[in-house]
Amino acid sequence: MDQLKKEIQAKLTSAKTLEELNNLKVEYLGKKGIITELNSKIKEIPNEEKKTYGMKVNELRTLFNDLYNQSKENIELEEVNRRLESEAIDVTLPATKIEVGAPHSLEKLIEELEELLMSMGYDVVEGPEVEKDLYNFELLNLPKGHPARDAQDTFYIQDDEILLRSQTSPVQVRTMLENTDKTPIRIICPGKTYRRDEDDATHSHQFTQMEGLLVDENVSLANLKATFDVIAKKLFGETRQTRFRPSFYPFTEPSVELDISCFNCEGKGCPICKNTGWITVGGAGMVHPKVLDNCGYDPEKFTGFAFGFGIERLAMLKYGVKDIRTFYTPNDLRVLEQFKRKDSE
Amino acid sequence: MISLNWIKDYVNIDGIDPKELASKITKAGINVEHVISQKIDNLVVGEITKCTSHPDSDHLHICEVNIGDKIVQIICGASNVREGLKVITALPGAILPGNFEIKVSKIRGVESNGMLCALFELGLEEKTEETYNKGITELPNDAVVGTDPLAYLGLDDTLYELDLNPNRFDCNNHLSFAYEIGAILDRHVTMPCTKTNPIPETNDVTIDIATENCYMYNAKVVKDVTIKESPDFIKQRLINAGMRPINNVVDISNYVMLEYGQPLHFFDKAKLGSHIKVRMANDNEEIITLDNQKRILNKDDIVITDGDKPVCIAGVMGGFNTEVDENTKDIVIESAIFNPYNVRYTSLNLNLRSEASLRYEKGLNYEYCNLAIERACHLLEKYADGKVLTGTTTYDNIDKKEKIITVTKKQINSLLGMHLTNEEIEEQLRKLSFPYQKEKDTYHVSVPPRRLDIGNYPADIIEEVGRLYGYDTIKAQLPILPTKTGVYAPKTKFRKDISKHMRSLGLNEVRTYTLISEEENKEFNRNPDNSIHLLRPLIKERSVIRTTIISSLLKSINYNIGRKNKDIMLYEIANVYDKDYYEETKLAFALHGNYLHSTWQNNNNEIDYYLTKGIVENLLDYLGLTNRYTFRLSDNLPKEIHPKVNSEIIIDNEVVGYIGKVHPMTSKYNIYVGEISLDKLYAKKVRSIKFKELNKYPVITKDLAFIINSKVTSDEITKVIKKAGGRLLTNIEVFDVYHGDKLETNQKSIAFHLTFEDNTKTLTDDEINILFNKIITDVTNKCHAILRDN
Structure with a gap:
């Protein structure tokens, strides 16, 4: 029996394949297997030795099974390892890449502003680009023949009546008129605008504005200042300072230019701020009482502020784009793709 | 252009730095864009005390010039140079127009310590043959040696170039501008003399x-x-x-x-x-x-x-x-x-x-x-x-009624968000030279006729007070308002969601111009007469408001192909307008190249009709329109679209847009385009999501294939199968289409993978076989198909 034990140990540990292992199983434990035979010989063993004999055969069987299982595990592991080895790839070869499309740079900036202002309670409202003179000018305190219309040479579609809007302000007018309950208003209106300008590096006959309007009781220029501060810091960094410069818009009184401290030189003076330390990024003011009145809001009771940004100008400053035409033409993929990623917060 | 020397006639600005003044004026709302100084440093009145000919030249002279504290030697070539003459002398360090700096130099071997000048060399006179021939400028005898010659000539002016807002165009005039300076510096304005002796x-x-x-x-x-x-x-x-x-x-x-x-x-x-x-x-x-x-x-x-x-x-x-x-x-x-x-x-x-x-x-x-x-x-x-x-x-016939605006201290402070005292308010009104009557905190302000820009509202006066006092003292204070979250207008939200979805599908957003040319208006447009034409376009390339975006996208695609950019997937969402001013928001896209690419593995996925269709279906599924759309070959599309590789997109029997390959006559490249009305999609009502329990009974699948005339579409066969299969046939999938040697030339083989299930019980073989046989019979009869034996 001891001889047999050694033999089992030697054979099972040296088996290299599952097949060999199975053959050994048949050889020892099969119907006519060596251990099976030994077991059946128990009847020929004298009674007093039967117990010891049986135990020894069982020991052999247990030994066989243990060694068999261990060997099987080893062989299987080796086989898996071989397979894994054969599946090795060059992981540095190029990916089959899932491309994500980029938002347009102007849209990216608009959405950044929208997100900020919506968190401050402003609703996003849009209006038509083919607009009535009434909404684009007349109700905004720009009657026909008003010299300030000169500054906005406009594309007319039907004389004195229909035009391509030269500003997004008509959306403010429409919103105030449509709000028949005359409740407070907090909106922003981004959109395309058009002026009869020849295209060059800094002028575009088509451009994008985003205006904001807040109408309520007791609204002040100080409220506008704080709102502008929030926007300036979000777009151009926490260290931005803001400045109001008196200005003129027919639909606001007082009117101001919105300046930010230069983010490039921190106010020391550089070409971007033309050595003034300040950059004008938009216009704003307190809604002109005439405009409130035209839109059905009692100027004795309500005041409001309005602000407007040229999105192209903001994008040129923020992203460092030199030529405004880049936003519209020729749409080189290498330009578009630069805006597909998430911007730094 | 404002001359400060001229301004001095009306208001005292002595001792004030012109640049500092300019920035104060700008801060008060009148934009001084440029400050142009005519002053030149190191320029003095000199007197020529000795003038001899240059030994090495027939026209140059060596001059000894008294410049007050010393005598310097200067070489001069002017014809009128002579002893005793008083002249404008530019000494080393002087910078003349054109950034020309005067330096000590040697002219033909003789040292020269400056230059004797003519006015045109100082940019103060036009350079003409006449002024050139006059030679250097001869100063009158009373000019004092060593002093500034430009001050003596009254040419040491500082000019302000203004960028005026349209309401203050009056500041182009020296008197109005003087009033602004008077207000800013709190100084009196003296009117010009108008006395005559008739x-x-x-x-x-x-x-x-x-x-x-x-x-x-x-x-x-x-x-x-x-x-x-x-x-x-x-x-x-x-x-x-x-x-x-x-x-x-x-x-x-x-x-x-x-x-x-x-x-x-x-x-x-x-x-x-x-x-x-x-x-x-x-x-x-x-x-x-x-x-x-x-x-x-x-x-x-x-x-x-x-x-x-x-x-x-x-x-x-x-x-x-x-x-x-x-x-x-x-x-x-x-x-x-x-x-x-x-x-x-x-x-x-x-x-x-x-x-x-x-x-x-x-x-x-x-x-x-x-x-x-x-x-x-x-x-x-x-x-x-x-x-x-x-x-x-x-x-x-002028209405000369005095314009009086009543404004209260409270109105001023609440509109500006400032805390001005009565004294401060009054100080600003006085500086503006606006007369007023006061009753406690109420001011009746009389607007001078020179200020045509001031309207009839308190805000007009408030602005004047505020801008003069200075907005930089305003303390920022966010408005105190009920808290709410802003929302997108529903249609805007819809558009934004679609736009994001197109990006997630790998398409890049572009913006192209709304205004296009007459020629472009005829491209991808079956009805060019339906467009709006501008009354007075600036250039003919931008004279029509587009009704389709595709032609503009195609231009971008072509540009990118020209620049050897690969895999160009573009989309744009824009409003278009027809001649009745009807506004429609459209989504357009143009695709070229590989949708997915992996060159070294050779499994590129080049854009084709089916991939384009898949992009659209992906969008429609996202919008909850699954099972409501079909694609149908159309002969109604623009001539630039391939007549055999296109389809209208139909939802609930309404055409909402189309996709197609660009006609080979329009482009030699494989470009696929599409345009969909977002307004039409927006109008489609979809149900809100309700969870459906999964079927717990087994699913049975069966495959079958037909040999059929090539012209019969997959859709036609599917419809017949669907009708025959009824409620228990839950999915039909085309898994193989074959044209080739084993078939007649006008035939194809098309194979379907059918799924049957019943969520109330386990289906028996008998039940399925009845349905399966009915499907075979119907397709064979109605579509003239032959069942293909495996």
Whole structure:
């Protein structure tokens, strides 16, 4: 029996394949297997030795099974390892890449502003680009023949009546008129605008504005200042300072230019701020009482502020784009793709 | 352009740095865009004490020049250089126009320590053959050696170039600008002298104002003027303002205009006569203007006539027939105010915009209209030997009612968000020279006529107080409002969601121009006559409002192909408008190249019709429109679309857009495009998501294939299968299409993978076989198909 034990140990540990292992199983434990035979010989063993004999055969069987299982595990592991080895790839070869499309740079900036202002309670409202003179000018305190219309040479579609809007302000007018309950208003209106300008590096006959309007009781220029501060810091960094410069818009009184401290030189003076330390990024003011009145809001009771940004100008400053035409033409993929990623917060 | 030397006539600005002043003025709302200093450092009056010929040159001289504290040696080549002459001397360190720095140098071996100058070399005179031939500038003998020659000549001016807001165009005039400076520096403004010594003879001009568009008309007569050159200060100031001096009389009219902002017109009295009639022109009435051009007028133009024929287009340009010339003796001065809209209309219509018309257009102030004519008489008396006749002929239809605006301290502080005291408010009003009456905290402010820009609202006064006090003292304070989250207008939200979805599908967003050319309007457009044409386009390339975005996208694709950019997936969402001004939001896309690419593995996925369709289906599924859309080959599409590789997108029997391959005649590249109406998609109602329990009974699948005429579409067969399969047939999938050797040329084999299930019980073989056989029978009969045996 001891001889047999050694033999089992030697054979099972040296088996290299599952097949060999199975053959050994048949050889020892099969119907006519060596251990099976030994077991059946128990009847020929004298009674007093039967117990010891049986135990020894069982020991052999247990030994066989243990060694068999261990060997099987080893062989299987080796086989898996071989397979894994054969599946090795060059992981540095190029990916089959899932491309994500980029938002347009102007849209990216608009959405950044929208997100900020919506968190401050402003609703996003849009209006038509083919607009009535009434909404684009007349109700905004720009009657026909008003010299300030000169500054906005406009594309007319039907004389004195229909035009391509030269500003997004008509959306403010429409919103105030449509709000028949005359409740407070907090909106922003981004959109395309058009002026009869020849295209060059800094002028575009088509451009994008985003205006904001807040109408309520007791609204002040100080409220506008704080709102502008929030926007300036979000777009151009926490260290931005803001400045109001008196200005003129027919639909606001007082009117101001919105300046930010230069983010490039921190106010020391550089070409971007033309050595003034300040950059004008938009216009704003307190809604002109005439405009409130035209839109059905009692100027004795309500005041409001309005602000407007040229999105192209903001994008040129923020992203460092030199030529405004880049936003519209020729749409080189290498330009578009630069805006597909998430911007730094 | 504002001259600070001129401003000094009206307000004291001595000792104030011009740059600092400019930034104060800008901060108060009048934009000083550029400060141009005519001052040049290291320039002194020198006296040539010795002048000898250069040994090495036939025209150069070696000069010894006394510059006050010492004598320096300077080489000069001017023809008029001589001993005893007082000259403008530029010493080393002086920087002349063109960034030309004077340095110590050797000229043909002899040291030179500066340069003797002519005015044109200092940029103060035009360089002409005449000025060049004059040589260096000869200073009068009273010029003091060692002092600043430009100050001596009155040429050390500082100019402000302004960028004015349209409401403060009056600041183009020196008096209005002086008032601004007066307000900022809190200094008094002195008005120019308008005194005259009229002769006893009485002004005999009569006027007849026959139009309500003439608000005010003053006429005066000055006799016996001498036409000559203007005095230097007038010439210099006109040049600085960008006007060319002509002669004393013409220059005086311009000078007064730059002073008061009131344009004047001078008629030759001998040519005009003594009667003036102002009326509207007749249609097709003609006048030859000062520039010798014939102008055709119409009934909206105001004309000045001699009672019969036009002698001047009011506010725009004088007539050739009454022009002041070198022989003029007696002149009639006009100082008038016309309806600004008429002047604006006329000047635009005749394309004649002048310094004068620009001022008329913005509206004029009657006070200055009256003062300017007196001022012109004063100057004509002084500088043209004129004799002013007694009396002014006047027509005056101006409403001179004082404009009084009532504003309270509370209104001021609550609109500005500031905390001004009464004293501070009053200080600003005083500085502005706005008279006011005060009752406790209420101010009744009287607006001076010179401030035409100020309206009738308290806000108009509040702005003046605020801008002068300074907005930089405002303490930012966010509005205290009910907290709410802003929302997108529903349609905007819909568009944004779609836009994001297109990006997640790998398409890049672009923006192209709304305005396109006539030719482009005909591309990808079955109905070019339905577009809006601008009345007055700037250029023909941007003259039509597009009704389709595809042509613009295709241009971008072609550009990118040209730049060898690969895999170009573009989309744009934009509003388009038809000629009835109907607005529609459209999504368009154009695709070229590989959707997925992996060159080294050779499993590129080049964009084709089915991938394009898949992108659209992906979008429609996202919108919850699964099972409601079909794609149908169309012969209704633009000619630039492949007639056999396209489809209309149909949802609930409505065509919402199309996709297709670009016609090979339009592009040799494989480009797929599509355009979908977002308005139509938006109008489709979809149910909200409700969870469905999964079927717990087994699913049975069966495959079958038919041989069928190639022209029969997959959709047609699917429909028949679907109808035959009924409720238990839950999915039909095409898994193989085969054309080839084993079939007739007009035949194809198409194989389907069918799924049957019942969520109430386990289906039996019998049940399925009945359905399966019915499907086979129906397809064979209705589609003339043959079941393909495996």
